Amino acid sequence: MSSWAERVHRRAADLGNVVTSCGHPATAPAYPYRLEKVKFGVPLEEVCKHNNNIPGPLLVLILKLNKESPNRRDVFRAPGHQGAMKKLIHFLQAGRLVNVDNYSVFTIASVLKKFLRKIPNGIFGRSGEMELFAINDLQNEAEQTERLHRLFGSLPKYTQHLLVLLFGTFRVIASNAAHASTGMTSEALGVSVAPSFFQSCVSDGKTARMEDVLKFKVSTKIMQNIIDKFATHDIFGRDNYEYYARVTGRILKVQDEWICSFQYPPPPRGKLAQQKYALQHSLEAEKTWLQCQCERWGLRP
Known part of the structure; x- marks a missing residue:
């Protein structure tokens, strides 16, 4: 293990x-x-x-x-x-x-x-899928982002947590695609996972209808858009981004704001133990700062 x-x-x-x-x-x-x-x-x-x-x-x-x-x-x-x-x-x-x-x-x-x-009815729900299709038709990016933010914020908290973990994982994969030559860009991920998120674009019969094909194309575009906007726009909300950082231990920047969320255990008793704890805490803080700087300047620690 x-x-x-x-x-x-x-x-x-x-x-x-x-x-x-x-x-x-x-x-x-x-x-x-x-x-x-x-x-x-x-x-x-x-x-x-x-x-x-x-x-x-x-x-x-x-x-x-x-x-x-x-x-x-x-x-x-x-x-x-x-x-x-x-x-x-x-x-x-x-x-x-x-x-x-x-x-x-x-x-x-x-x-x-x-x-x-x-x-049943997909992770977004039927009404949520319809709203995402409607958002995709918008031409104004600011309005599109705001409606995505409202939609995700209206979902139950456990759904928000699951979505931010999933799309955060997709974002890490996509952002690393060129460097690691994995082939999994945001577009490739959208194609691969859209049928698992959008049940309305999956045909019930053995032969896909043209309507289903068109919905699938739109759903892949929606998935790609959310992946691309994960950290460049505030679509999931501060609390959810902090949850993602806390659970995964990753550092991310949302709209030029660094989000680092680490939790430390309470300080131990005893003078010597407290000194060791303070030293470890200081080293962790320094490591976090260095990671932030690496992210900021596009370096790989």
Whole structure:
């Protein structure tokens, strides 16, 4: 079990109020704990009914994609392993412990797309999809941005959190596409994930109608637009951007404003322990400042 996986599961446990782990010791009985179940094909409010939070296991999958997929080619476009997908979905729905290190980012991305595709009426809802199509027809960019902001702000908080994590991950992948030669630009991502977000553009029959094809083209454009505007326009709101920064540990700049959100544990007792804590805190602050400067000047730390 990698140190990163341990940190991710601890973060998911804190945010989702669940007890989770990437795996279990070899001497322990198989699956000694039960986690939050990630149900497929049910309304999102039922999936997130525990304290109105994203289930910890689902959060772990998104965080793995956020960390590892920016440097991998064709993530969200290349299909995952079918057998591994079935196994992972079974574990998620049964609330069993999952070692995310055993699954490729392609398998996890495919499972995530399937989860989104099976949400009744889609993650935006029918009315939300209609509003997004209407926003796409606007010529005024400022009005377009304002209506996107209002739409996302009107959704339940757990939906806002899920969307900001997803689009934040898409943004990191797209911004790294040229440097890492992954091929996953915002346009490529839009084409790959639009059917999972927009159920109205998916045909019920075996043959796609021209109307469905046109809707698919528009939906891919909408997805590309949101990905491109993720950090250049305030479309998700300050609270959601801070949530994204806090959960992923990333630094981002929204409309020329740096957003860094780190939480530290309370200072330990004892003079020597407090001195060590202060030194570590100072080093973390310096590291954060250096990361901000690297982002500002287009450097890679």
